[in-house]
Amino acid sequence: MSLLKTAARTAVASSVHGRVQRRQQARWAAAHHDPAPAASSPVPAAAGPAPAAAPQDVDVMLAQLERLGRLHASGVLTDAEFTAQKARLLS
Structure with a gap:
């Protein structure tokens, strides 16, 4: 029973850590965000295509996938649990 506990x-700690990390990254991004350009500055005519996912989101997802891989390799997660959690992250 102690292995399950x-x-x-570990799952709860990982989840909390991930949420805290995302919240901190959002705060840091907001703190370092440049103020809106003045009305007199020229506005670009067209922006390029939007990226599929922000780099921070990709970094967070990769960290979570690595964490899942370590849990699976150590035997904490079964194959079915690992597959389900991986599918949830990737969707």
Whole structure:
């Protein structure tokens, strides 16, 4: 039973850590964001295509996938649990 408790605690800690990390990144991005350009400055005619995902989102997703891989490799997650969590992250 202690292995299950450890796995549950690890999952909760990973989830909380991920949320805290995303919140901090959003705050840092907002703090370092340049103010809106003045009305007299020229506005670009057309922006390029929007990226599929922001780099921060990709970094967070990769970190979560790595964490899942470590949990799976250590035997904390079964194959089915690993596959389900990986599908949830990638969708």
